[in-house]
Amino acid sequence: MGLERKKTLEDHLYLKDKFGKPNILTVSYDKIMNAARSRSIWYLTFGIACCAIEMMATGGSHYDLDRFGMFFRATPRQADLIIISGTITRKYAPVVQRVYMQMAEPRYVLAMGSCAITGGPFYDSYNVVQGIDKVIPVDVYVQGCPARPEALYCGLLKLKEIINRDSIVKKPVIVK
Amino acid sequence: MEVKQYNFKAVDNDKVISLLQDKFKSVGTSEGNFSLNHGQIYCEVSKETIKNTIKMLKNDKDLKFDYIKCITGVDYKEYLEIVYSLYSFDNNYSVNIKVRIDAANPDVDSITDVFWSADWFEREIWEFFGINFKGHPNLKTLLLPGDVDYHPLLKSFEIKWEKREYVRPKVFE
Numbered sequence: 079m080g081l082e083r084k085k086t087l088e089d090h091l092y093l094k095d096k097f098g099k100p101n102i103l104t105v106s107y108d109k110i111m112n113a114a115r116s117r118s119i120w121y122l123t124f125g126i127a128c129c130a131i132e133m134m135a136t137g138g139s140h141y142d143l144d145r146f147g148m149f150f151r152a153t154p155r156q157a158d159l160i161i162i163s164g165t166i167t168r169k170y171a172p173v174v175q176r177v178y179m180q181m182a183e184p185r186y187v188l189a190m191g192s193c194a195i196t197g198g199p200f201y202d203s204y205n206v207v208q209g210i211d212k213v214i215p216v217d218v219y220v221q222g223c224p225a226r227p228e229a230l231y232c233g234l235l236k237l238k239e240i241i242n243r244d245s246i247v248k249k250p251v252i253v254k
Numbered sequence: 255m256e257v258k259q260y261n262f263k264a265v266d267n268d269k270v271i272s273l274l275q276d277k278f279k280s281v282g283t284s285e286g287n288f289s290l291n292h293g294q295i296y297c298e299v300s301k302e303t304i305k306n307t308i309k310m311l312k313n314d315k316d317l318k319f320d321y322i323k324c325i326t327g328v329d330y331k332e333y334l335e336i337v338y339s340l341y342s343f344d345n346n347y348s349v350n351i352k353v354r355i356d357a358a359n360p361d362v363d364s365i366t367d368v369f370w371s372a373d374w375f376e377r378e379i380w381e382f383f384g385i386n387f388k389g390h391p392n393l394k395t396l397l398l399p400g401d402v403d404y405h406p407l408l409k410s411f412e413i414k415w416e417k418r419e420y421v422r423p424k425v426f427e
């Protein structure tokens with residue numbers, strides 16, 4: 079059907095023939111919302127240390143996260159997900175916290191690599207925070223030093239499952 | 255515009271040392287205790303004369319040490335030491351000036367008004383070794399958070415578990 083052309087009675091009859099019934103989809107609100115949200119996870123352009131290189135490789139054309147509907151967004155206001163990809167120093171932790179607070183809800187956090195989970199190789203240091211979960215709540219942990227793109231995939235697909243469990247009826251449980 | 259050519263010049267360390275010794279004598283800043291180690295020229299000067307020495311090395315017409323590569327702090331337990339690494343682009347040689355500093359009362363003159371790029375080096379040494387740079391315009395922490403009360407690169411420093419805990423700001427309580 080051309081966009082310019084006015085719809086004629088024949089067109090409507092054609093559609094009616096095609097679907098057999100009026101064009102209505104009956105589905106629960108949660109299901110369709112979650113289907114849309116979990117297929118368009120936009121994550122923040124935010125790399126911290128060596129794990130960020132692996133994150134960039136995942137977003138690049140070889141591993142191609144775009145086919146899952148995931149893109150880098152350059153502003154926290156439009157991002158659903160923040161991937162913590164590296165070592166968090168004590169000086170930097172408040173900055174991460176601030177970026178996280180600027181994201182609109184519902185927001186998700188993925189801790190990538192052993193640095194973001196426990197401090198990793200720098201655990202016994204005077205200036206490294208032992209895990210980003212001491213600063214902001216984390217949804218998915220992906221281990222590795224650095225985590226391979228396949229592992230990051232696995233984490234992001236886990237996040238998709240988490241999003242599919244969400245509901246508008248019940249408030250999401252925030253684990254402190 | 256004329257493009258300046260930098261040709262490779264072979265450096266004769268002994269000649270550089272004798273030249274430096276002459277300069278030190280003529281200016282009279284410090285005697286200078288020279289040594290050669292792994293092809294690098296080291297020179298120990300006293301704490302009081304360090305600023306004048308560096309100023310002389312920079313402004314001298316023959317030496318032209320116009321670039322400060324690095325300033326390093328060292329902890330020898332009995333005393334502290336600062337190593338200033340200077341480089342001359344025109345002559346293709348470098349010199350390392352060492353200053354010995356009392357561990358009990360660590361302070362030294364800042365050289366920020368000679369080399370402006372010494373600013374961050376000195377801030378770093380100040381926070382990691384606790385050496386106070388007199389006359390520095392902006393002595394605050396560079397890599398550590400502002401509330402630290404310890405100097406982590408000193409040999410006497412020990413990590414305490416309480417110190418490593420991340421304290422959540424009020425927003426998250």
Ligand code: SF4
Binds near residue numbers: 163193194198199222
């Ligand atoms: S986990 Fe390993 S690769 Fe990742 S930021 Fe830490 S040190 Fe780098």
